[in-house]
Amino acid sequence: xxxxxLLIVIxxxxxxxxVPLGVVLAQEASPGRVLPDAVQGGETFDVIVNFTAPADxxxxxxxxxxxxxxxxxxxxxxxxTPNAGFVNAVGNKAxxxxxxxxxxxxxxxxxxxxxxxxxxxxxxxxxxxxxxxYVGEEGPFVGNITGGFQIEVVGAGGIGLWWIVTIVVVVAIxxxxxxxxxxxxx
Numbered sequence: 001x002x003x004x005x006l007l008i009v010i011x012x013x014x015x016x017x018x019v020p021l022g023v024v025l026a027q028e029a030s031p032g033r034v035l036p037d038a039v040q041g042g043e044t045f046d047v048i049v050n051f052t053a054p055a056d057x058x059x060x061x062x063x064x065x066x067x068x069x070x071x072x073x074x075x076x077x078x079x080x081t082p083n084a085g086f087v088n089a090v091g092n093k094a095x096x097x098x099x100x101x102x103x104x105x106x107x108x109x110x111x112x113x114x115x116x117x118x119x120x121x122x123x124x125x126x127x128x129x130x131x132x133x134y135v136g137e138e139g140p141f142v143g144n145i146t147g148g149f150q151i152e153v154v155g156a157g158g159i160g161l162w163w164i165v166t167i168v169v170v171v172a173i174x175x176x177x178x179x180x181x182x183x184x185x186x
Contacts (some may be wrong), residue, residue, distance in 0.1 A: 028054045029141070030143040031063070031131040035148035040155070042118040044074075047094070049129070049145055057136040060101030063110050065129030065145060067092040072115045079111040087112075094129075101136075118155045127151070 031051035039045050049063060067073060073094045075087040080096055088095040094112045129145040 022102065029058075029131055029133060031129075031143050031145045032144045032147035033065070033127060033129070033149065035151050038152045038154045039116050041116055041120040041153060044113055044115045046111050047114055047127070049131070051108050051131055051143070053102045053104055053106040053108070055135045056101070056104045058102040058104070058106065059098075059134050059136075060139070061098040061100060061102075061108070061131065061133040062092070063096040063129065063131045063145075065094045065112070066093070067114050067124035067127055067143060070117050071118075071125075072117075074113040074115070081107070081109045084110070111155045116153060122153050122155060124150050124152050 029051045030140075031049050034050070035049040036045050047065065047067075049065060069092055071092045073089040073092060075089045075094055075096065077084045077087050080087075080098075082098065082102075084096045085099045086097040089112070095111075096110045096112070098108070127149050129147075131143045131145065132140045133143075134140055
């Protein structure tokens with residue numbers, strides 16, 4: 001039993017010296033997506049993907065996120081923290097890149113906007129994506145984006161702002177008309 005314990009300790013020490021600690025930790029960027037629960041056709045909403053640099057010399061970071069087919073993505077380098085070095089939006093695909101290097105613990109927040117088609121069918125839609133990166137010259141490492149991965153397209157609920165304004169204007173006209181009629185009658 002002692003020999004087995006000693007062998008395990010020796011193997012663990014060899015693993016630490018052969019594989020740099022930063023490379024072991026590099027597999028833990030853990031990107032997570034934040035989405036609203038529900039949207040309506042024609043609505044534009046924010047998608048946020050957060051992750052943290054797992055080691056020093058975190059570099060060549062590329063985020064690729066796919067929205068449902070037919071939905072449109074809008075991007076800007078300044079919407080992400082730190083500012084992205086490159087962004088590309090093609091249809092339903094968001095691509096964001098940072099060059100680095102960044103220190104361990106640097107927090108990344110990638111933001112992009114998505115517009116739902118006006119004629120989107122009601123139902124549940126799925127997002128999928130990943131973050132690919134290097135630590136020093138080691139990599140590439142890939143982390144699938146977790147967190148929010150689905151969103152529901154719902155019908156218009158309740159009374160919209162346009163209807164509220166219309167009702168208020170109609171009521172105001174009726175009140176004015178009643179006051180004018182009363183005033184003329186006296």
